[in-house]
Amino acid sequence: MQNYDPKLLPASFVPFTASSAFKEKQRVLIPEKAKSQTVVFLSSIKALFDTLKITDGMTLSFHHHLRNGDYVFNMVMEEIKKRNLKNMHLAPSAIFPNNQVLSELIENGNVTDITTNYLNGPVAETIGKGLMKGLLIMDTHGGRARAIESGDLKIDVAILSAPAVDLKGNGNGIEGPSACGSLGYAISDLKYAKKVVLVTDSIIDSLKRVDLPCEYVDYVVKLDKIGDPKGIVSGTTKITKDPIGLKIARNTAKLLDELDFIKDGMSMQTGAGGTSLAVAQYVKEKMQDKHIKGSFASGGITGYIVDMLNEGLFEKLYDVQCFDLQAVESIKNNPAHLPMSASVYANPYDPEVIVDKLDFVILGATEIDTNFNVNVTTDSKGLIIGGSGGHSDTAYGAKVTIITSALLKSRLSIVKDKVTTVTTPGEDVDILVTERGIAVNPKRTNLLEKLAGSKLPLVPIEKLLETSQRIAGTPKRIELKDKVIGLVRYRDGSIIDLLYQYK
Amino acid sequence: MLQNADCFESDAVIIDLEDAVHVNEKDNARNLVHYYLESLTDVPMEIVIRINAPDTPYYEDDLKAVVSDKIDAVMLPKAGPRSCFLIDQVLTIIENEKKMQKKIGIVPIIETTMGVMQMEEIAKMPRVSGILLGAEDLSVDMEVERTKTGTEIWYPRAKLAYTCKAYKIDAIDTPFTDTTDYAGLKEDALKAKALGLNAKAAIHPNQIDIINQVFSPSEKQIIWAKRVLKATEEAQAKNLGVFSLDGKMVDKPIIDRAQKIIKMAQKYHLE
Numbered sequence: 001m002q003n004y005d006p007k008l009l010p011a012s013f014v015p016f017t018a019s020s021a022f023k024e025k026q027r028v029l030i031p032e033k034a035k036s037q038t039v040v041f042l043s044s045i046k047a048l049f050d051t052l053k054i055t056d057g058m059t060l061s062f063h064h065h066l067r068n069g070d071y072v073f074n075m076v077m078e079e080i081k082k083r084n085l086k087n088m089h090l091a092p093s094a095i096f097p098n099n100q101v102l103s104e105l106i107e108n109g110n111v112t113d114i115t116t117n118y119l120n121g122p123v124a125e126t127i128g129k130g131l132m133k134g135l136l137i138m139d140t141h142g143g144r145a146r147a148i149e150s151g152d153l154k155i156d157v158a159i160l161s162a163p164a165v166d167l168k169g170n171g172n173g174i175e176g177p178s179a180c181g182s183l184g185y186a187i188s189d190l191k192y193a194k195k196v197v198l199v200t201d202s203i204i205d206s207l208k209r210v211d212l213p214c215e216y217v218d219y220v221v222k223l224d225k226i227g228d229p230k231g232i233v234s235g236t237t238k239i240t241k242d243p244i245g246l247k248i249a250r251n252t253a254k255l256l257d258e259l260d261f262i263k264d265g266m267s268m269q270t271g272a273g274g275t276s277l278a279v280a281q282y283v284k285e286k287m288q289d290k291h292i293k294g295s296f297a298s299g300g301i302t303g304y305i306v307d308m309l310n311e312g313l314f315e316k317l318y319d320v321q322c323f324d325l326q327a328v329e330s331i332k333n334n335p336a337h338l339p340m341s342a343s344v345y346a347n348p349y350d351p352e353v354i355v356d357k358l359d360f361v362i363l364g365a366t367e368i369d370t371n372f373n374v375n376v377t378t379d380s381k382g383l384i385i386g387g388s389g390g391h392s393d394t395a396y397g398a399k400v401t402i403i404t405s406a407l408l409k410s411r412l413s414i415v416k417d418k419v420t421t422v423t424t425p426g427e428d429v430d431i432l433v434t435e436r437g438i439a440v441n442p443k444r445t446n447l448l449e450k451l452a453g454s455k456l457p458l459v460p461i462e463k464l465l466e467t468s469q470r471i472a473g474t475p476k477r478i479e480l481k482d483k484v485i486g487l488v489r490y491r492d493g494s495i496i497d498l499l500y501q502y503k
Numbered sequence: 504m505l506q507n508a509d510c511f512e513s514d515a516v517i518i519d520l521e522d523a524v525h526v527n528e529k530d531n532a533r534n535l536v537h538y539y540l541e542s543l544t545d546v547p548m549e550i551v552i553r554i555n556a557p558d559t560p561y562y563e564d565d566l567k568a569v570v571s572d573k574i575d576a577v578m579l580p581k582a583g584p585r586s587c588f589l590i591d592q593v594l595t596i597i598e599n600e601k602k603m604q605k606k607i608g609i610v611p612i613i614e615t616t617m618g619v620m621q622m623e624e625i626a627k628m629p630r631v632s633g634i635l636l637g638a639e640d641l642s643v644d645m646e647v648e649r650t651k652t653g654t655e656i657w658y659p660r661a662k663l664a665y666t667c668k669a670y671k672i673d674a675i676d677t678p679f680t681d682t683t684d685y686a687g688l689k690e691d692a693l694k695a696k697a698l699g700l701n702a703k704a705a706i707h708p709n710q711i712d713i714i715n716q717v718f719s720p721s722e723k724q725i726i727w728a729k730r731v732l733k734a735t736e737e738a739q740a741k742n743l744g745v746f747s748l749d750g751k752m753v754d755k756p757i758i759d760r761a762q763k764i765i766k767m768a769q770k771y772h773l774e
Contacts, residue, residue: 408506471542
């Protein structure tokens, strides 16, 4: 599978070959950071820059657990701007629309390189216009953990929002006014960055639980406010009422039942989108009807999944990030709701990796091609609108990967001859469920055999493409400039696709 | 909405040119529906167009714009025998002019007290393939409060069920207008089914699944029907006219009922 001209790949990178290629290599681990003897408490971002002597060209990392409610990233950007630092490399686990200040820093050459897992909003537009001097590298959630522990992503200073910190410098995400729940994406940064800083607005005598142990922490910065926890709510955390989305969800649940995945001990992951939550709802009804108890649900956790835990439908939740405040409350109080690091969640080399234990995962797509390659990185115009997050990780790990999507979105087909950007390789994508039919990857003969005689509307993916073209016509293929602005890095470190400047 | 009309598992889709369309938008709506119908291929359900009533200046243009082999029936608001007769005449002219292959059906809506009283005359009309009860307007005409319990429409529902059964056409229940009350919808549909109606109109696609569940044969009924038909075959092989199953006598009406259940199960891919 090669979606780009290998000649365009910068010399220090290797092209993607197969999703299982990582098995042929050993895990690479750089030494964990030196344990700190003392934690220094500071009172401003300015003091932090002065004390740590943050200078041109350094790599600063961040987590995105406060999502659109995060204040810390922007405060650090303002300090970079004030000091007019140059050629900075930023490595936040995600960038959101509220991080708009970064656009100006990119245009001014303060920030020249970014490594992240997810990116949308004004910063994505700035990079897409080719205004960043260096490269954007887009990792998966598990891939970022791998990149950090292997030294592919070297972090000078990890600046980690910590909603609560104790007097020793331990931190967690479950206490304080800005509680955001799991801090799963921060753990690799904590262990492998040269220097670690916790930024908090709440220092208390002792913590209910330690997520960020002080032995890894060098500095604590106490601010008045690190964020607005209401902003952590993900894009959509309500079950869709759209009849198309509900039909897709209903058929997905029926499909899972016919494939015999609704059974005792089952494990699952769904996203936080309206249709994914509707799938969870229909799966829940089937579990209740059959008196099923699953082993675990994982990933980003919403209140709907918390309800399933509380109703006894799962033994445990493994939570890498909380998508809403109900999930935050649950992870704080329910011992069966467990935080997990991004490495345990999805790092291909982590011996405990959770994604490999998943029975099924429900994922979305902005585009899917007739070889089942999925794009969740760019839209139909080539604009960057997201990124893998855990998409490729869970698609590889789960026994069955199901993409749920309306066939037509804004009068455009999601099924293409060829996707604009490959985020997740088709070899790991098993089934596409749309309102106009369900396409099973023909390579999954075991699934097709199980579904023989099914009354579900099974169709070849080519038929879905043909149907969508009959209804909406064939869109003109978008043209992008030849300039490579970024790399889509697969979880094993190979490059699965390139990102180009918009025309 | 139109683009996805064929995505849902209803037996028919009703495209409305009447109350859902503002008087200033009638032409646009007709054009939209016309071009939509032209683009249709392989639609898995019947297409019914609700036209404006014959006492309005719109119905003839509606019929000219939408009647073609792509549709199956027109739905007629505030229907009576005279309006059904009039529409039958106009349809005949259009079918001849357009040299159509199909004979378009009429689904009258009973939504006046006079319509209830004239139900049998309406059901007799040759093109009438089913009758829909329109309980909202009917309750206004009857000057009774429309309630979720549906006590006020017990009589017209029962009359519709008997009339349609007698003339072998579909008895279509009035829609349940609260689009978020799924438990209420199910209860309402069960009441209609218990009276003998065999279909129900939905006003939101999210209602279709529940209506299908209520009006489709249950797994238990299908198993029973299969056993009856198997026992019938065995009895016929032994030249028995009447026989028993589980201690109960099985005769022609029971066999007919079992056959109907299996036919419906096959229609809905349940068998």
